[in-house]
Amino acid sequence: MKKYTKCLLMIGFIWVGSGMVSCKKYLDRDPEAIVSAESAFKDFRSFQGYTEELYNCIPDFTNRYWTNSFNWGEDEIQSTVQNFHFVNKIDNGDFWGWQREFDGWGAGFMDNAGANTNNDRFTKGLYPLAWYGIRKANLGLENLNLMVNATPEERDLIKGQLLFFRGWFHFMLIQYFGGLPYIDKVLPSDEPFRLPRLKYQECAAKAALDLRQAADLLPINWDNTTAGIQTLGKNQLRINKIMALGYLGKNYLWAASPLMNFESTGSKTYNAELSKKAAAAFAELLKLTESGAAPHKLLPFNQYSTNFYTMGQNFALPGGTEAIFSGPYWGAHGSTYGTAKQYTPAIVGADALVFAPTANYVNYYGMKNGLPIANSATADPSGSGYDPQSPWRDRDPRFYNDIIYDGVKVVQGTLAANMEAHRYANLFTSGSYRDDRSGSRTGYLMFKFVPRTANNFDQGWNYGQNLNIKVPYMRLADIYLMYAEAAATGYESATATTDGFGKSAVDAINVIRDRAGVGRVAAQFLGSTTEFMKEVRRERAVELAFEGHRFNDLRRWRLLAEVPYTLKTAAEFDRAATLNPAADTKLNKVVNYRERVILQRPFTEKHYWLPLKRADVNMYKEFAQNPGW
Template identity: 40%
Template sequence: MKNLYKLIGLLCLVGVMNSCEDYLDKTIETDLTIDEVFKNFDNAQGFVEEMYAMIVDYSVPFWSAYSYYGEDAIGVESWIFDYSSDQGTYWDWQNDFNYFSGKADTSADTPMDKSAVWPSSWAGIRKSNVVIANADSLMVDATQQEKDAILGQAYFFRAFFHHEIMKFWGPMPYIDRVLQDDWRIPRPTEWAETALKIDKDFDKAAELLPVDWDDANWAPGAKTRGQNMFRLTKGAALAMKAKNLLFAASPLMQNSNDTYGYDKELCKQAADAFAKVIEIPRYQLVPWDNYESVFYSTDGKYSYHSEYIFGQSGFVGWFGGYLGDAWQLGAIGKSNALNSPTHNYIHNYFGMKDGLACDDSPLYNPDDPWSNRDPRFYKWIVVDGDQLVDNLGAVTGADTVNRYAEFYDGGAHRYPGKTNGTRTGYVAKKWYPRSYNKYDNQSLFAWRNHVRLTDVYLMYAEAAVMGYGIHGKPDGFNLSALDAINVLRNRAMPDGSMEVDDMYLTSPNVFMDEIRRERAMEMSWENHRWMDIRRWKVGTDMKYKLKTGIRFDRNADGKPINMVEEVLRTRVFEEKHYWLPLPKNDTQLYEGFPQNPGW
């Protein structure tokens, strides 16, 4: 019975109980009866609020973060999951690590931390179904708008948490009711079977939710007016609907061995939904000069920027320190851990200011590799010789070596001479200002966007090129896939000189490669890469297994010489690694819930 309770505990939060019938008279989250929970809007919203906390922020805990599970960066700690991922030991996702001690915590009853994807998402599905089953009939002391708000959030979360689980573990049954004795539901073999049910729930959410909770005509947002940034909206529902459809159309989910093996009809549906998001006036691309506001602020407040669509709510604690000190600037920060962007990722995807990839551009000079690069290269990457602090006068004595980056062999910020120095010859600065260091003492408040408008443009281009072609577009919409990519490039280079070159427009497949390069650059280190290389069905290709760095010396002019690329790690990735293994106990409960292939 212990194994049985574990799965039921995930599917319907039964946990320890005398009987399922008695348990369902109350929610495990509260001592209130169902009637009391849904007595009015305030009570019901309090119940719904808990689902916001179930959205896993991949950027915070080491064991949940997958910002460098792809080939985009390399970590140094062997006890966290990025190392396990590189080694192909995906069973380690079930280990409950304590990052302070650096040891596995075997005392936990459920796999991983209680807030991680697998248990948290099943719990969220359970709560969503409780709301959907009871809110409309029991909320007698509520307006129609208040009922819409409660149900709209519940339909969104039910769809979202199913999508989250399927991103990692593959096709799952769609749980659309509060489970009692009918929990033995077979796993579907096709991703699209559940994805189309997810799609219907996102449609319901989009129908019920407002464009903006701060709208004066949306009464449910009145009590929290001005503090509704993280509330679910129509735009969030449409964006996730489109993302779910694009994933369903992608090669991995289509069981295709062709990286261009998309489902055309699903791509069209995804493009149509993305177009509706882009048309919402609330969403605008943040201008280049203020692009940093998408990722962080220095005044201790969230920046309710115009690109924000959906993300992790609430204060994220030491997130800024993790990315700023430990993840990025360990070389001059306060941490011994540093995870470095890989050279092959930067070379392959951060191109030149003429819009061409490094290997295609006449501007690229291997003897002067950091000149004439795409503006996003300089905005998000630190290279040898870059200034590291704003107040140079504050860095004196022996610390003067920390004024400028020394990433050459023997330099002050280079491993192994510097234990926490860069392994690859680069660090990334996307998540912090230059002044965020122990000398300038700049404060930092950072957050993660699950979906932002730039991401929508990129996913729209991917769906549109496979559904409508390079120049085609949904009826009534004025942007093609090509237009969408050029909009993003023109933000960084407004004179149009970086727009997509004709050499990348010879076929939809060739242009898809350029869209993917654009996505790798724009969404760099935002926790999308591992998912992308899996759903594109390219993970087994050596290009995506290698993690490389560069070694070099400096000449008298401060230019790199004797540059050599070295392979630091070759990731283990076989066919079975496209999906994580399911907990063994759960796959032994009944015949219709099999383990993923190869595990």
Template identity: 40%
Template sequence: MKTKIRFKQILFRTLSVLAFAGTISCEKYLDKAPEADISEKDVFGNFISFQGFVEEMYNCIMDPNKGGAWNQYLFADETLNNSPYAFDDGNYWGNHAYFYGQSVQMTNRDTRTKRVWEYAWYGIRKANVALAKLEEEGLFEGSQEERDHLRGQALFFRGWFYFELARYWGGMPYVTRALEATDELTSEEFKRLNFQDCALRMAEDFRAAAAILPVHWDQSGPGQRTLGHNRDRINKFHALGYLGKALLYAASPMMNEEATGNNSFNAELAKQAAEAFGELLQLADETGTYRMQSWDAWTDNFWRWNWERPGGTEGIMMPTIYQRDRVRWSALGGTVPSSLGLNSGSSADVPTHNNTKNYAMANGLPIDDPESGYDPNDPWTGREPRFYKDILKDGDQIINESGPDRYAELYNGGRHRSQINPPSVTGYYAKRYSPMGTELTISRTGALQAYIPYLRLADIYLMYAEAVLFSPGGTPKASASNYFMTAEQAINVVRNRAQLPNMADKYTATNDAFFEEIVRERAVELNFEGARFCDLRRWNRNGDPRYLNKTAIDFDRGSDGKPINLRERVIVRRVAEKKHNWLPIQIQFTTQYEGFPQNPGW
């Protein structure tokens, strides 16, 4: 019997695990009126219509720095602006136009309506519906390859949305079915898991997805319909990358302490993570599907002109593009000097001086190494190449137009330090998503495309090195069981691409010394990508005194243009206690039922 159901009920019902998702709306891809009655066969009966249902999960991916006109998305020690960050004061209740506070609207193509919490739960429900419909006898008609593509995407997204929730709020109930409004939330199924247990469930989904997804959709039968336009479709690399990432997070000290009481890496989980990353890297070597971006085009990972999509050869997972013209008002507008008129006078988020100290010298040695040649009285000379691509300092060119904003005046009393409103509060600007310099003109800004990668190959190499190091018997000279590269060699892949020499022997002599270089290398290579906050927390270092002070650099400009009378000044000392390991969950959600408790300390 052909069952008729209401279109909005089958496709867009937003009952999630805890009724977390908000209001709903109807998508247009099936060319049906919102209230039209259609059958399940119409929706789930063939690959094209079923893929349309799956596509909504892509539209639940948050674009990290475009949740508001400009929204904060860096929550550790990287940046400052003229307004206090609530997180710096220990207040983790704010949503920052990032975490929560919007109803789910699938027809709304406004980047500013996306949030992590609501859209993750909605995406999880969509994944569970898709998986259930694929199992219904006589419903889907298509090839096994088509079925695998649909199932693989749904499995990946279920794991991925749980990862997005858990990395901020901790473990969640891992529900694997689409719930009904009449379900009682009282069984074991709905009890919160710790992060480690939740991550192991994610890993099952990622592993299952990796087994059936293609290396790239352009090389698959179903992908031929969209040949050349499959770059962002979920494939085997996505699944393997997040398999390793979920396991590495689960192995990390904060998560391991929560689960076992041991503030140390879980060696067995680290080994499993290393093998997942090794499998990905081996596949990349064999297929060439992803490869490290060349140094001369390194910035292609982050931005491109003329409406061109960034990501290059290295970006595995990038955010969904909802509004291409939002870049001008967010990624660019929120980081350039207010006097350019690109940010409506709002305060720019600028790098802290302590952030810039993570960058090594051109000889590859960290600045606190006595042999590095670093001169604190001439701090910007002889630094590594990524420093000059990422950090705009005093005297650098801002824009290729005449006028008072052509070159940066970031010294005491300089135009961009005290004369414009608001000024830079630290003495720097950030260039990773705002290509200030000889290429920037006002006329070009409207077509700039800049996006924060969720996962790129450089991160895989760095995570591989970390996972190998903390595996049983791990050392800088060790490798995963399924990949030839040692932890040291993996780090050197990233360093060499940045025109730096291999690591000095003194930093590979002990595991402790090597790990400190991993910490520093991640701070640099992944700077401004949102990794730092999660890294410091999972390493149990969020409250470490080394990472609490957010500083500025005050100086005068000498007659030769060099800085003189330099003084590092603490602007903020971050409040980070044990309870800040996890964000608090909004009270309206923790009062749903007894088995869903608030996070410790909140």
């Protein structure tokens, strides 16, 4: 097995060394690739060893570099001390920045010089690893007949994993680039690569076949299988039925969405039939979780942070019962070197590079009664109850969990006398936490993924604190929200249900709101799908805030290039009185509250898709560049 894997990897290294930089190098089969195949694939242990490498093709977007940019919508803005992260390039309309050729620091998770399947998080790039993973999955599927010494269960486990990865890697690519060739066989190295780009929905249909079959073959829980008993208690990240169903539904919903439907059919609306298929897949998953047949369930709100980080638990993997899909984690202490420090302003932090939430995005966190804020500068006494003179009062509880606002206590422990003035977040205009270069540019900080002790004085990121940060690719709350969107757009009603599942679209939204203690969706949003979708989009913005979803959501809804989604703003205000540390910060009053536009992103139609690599589009004319690039 070791000999075979080494040979397989050497092929990739030879291609890289020869200067070939296109996706083709990861798809070709060299004659050496079948050396010792009978030995490599003969039984479950050997074949699973081969399959395990596919897990190392999943980038850890949370911790890919020292500091990490994975929120590219209108949700987040970076301090100006550096400009190498992709979010800065996107803000300038430069989408070439995802490619390593335009990323001199090698900081992004989208690309890398090669398809490295080692245990080094810094070497992972989605684009090369996806193509490599597709080839590897195809090679395994082609050799399933050599698995002669195996039980039916073991065959299903291997085949299910390979099919999942083939579908997942294709999905991850097409969501950024649009329709691509769907590679479902091993491509011989001595034949020209001429496969044309498919339409998005054509590609998604093929991915759906793989993901559906994977869901049918895989168990809910590997611990309950004979093969899985060998690794009992260590199967948390292994591909299972719930993961396959989750991505089956997501693949269908993305294909149904306005951007993808427009690319495929010319219609800028949802594709109702694909939305129905998405809803059915999500319903199948939710029936398993709600019945207890699957171990997944929403974490209680007082354990909400476990979705994203653990502390004092010997670097335990975050996610709890809510995480559905997360990749491997390389080096438990890795996140504390950078990710843990990228949200704290330099005045009390350890790094001048700070990612902060935009004021326009914080506005999506509405009121505790469940109503949205219509205008952050205008009082709404007869509606939501929002008051710009008391902008932190009676807000959605997730606001207090995720966002640091003016007056919140940041440093918990001892401070020198000359630093005492910085114990509390001075986020008012000209406050000490406000600094374009090394602090908040917006009047807010984001602490969703770090404890309040993540500062230079409490040292919450110290090794002894065992802080481990990892944002999942998919969690159960997302499934409920995607189900709501799919059911509503498939059946044109907020109260629509899917056969065999009792919850309606609005019921699914309310499950998430009930967990957080937020008011349910108001009747005024239930009269039409158009009105209901406003709350669906807002709920996704809040519940999934800063988890890397917003950019793709805005793209697939065809809103990315539309105002106000092109704007990033700051909150400007003065304190109405001197800060009283003994008072409830939620009740603090401000004056002169207003929003200031920091930047407007220069997006046009071409920005709905990322540009492909020039080396790839120059291979042959059928592999065309995305429009405008």
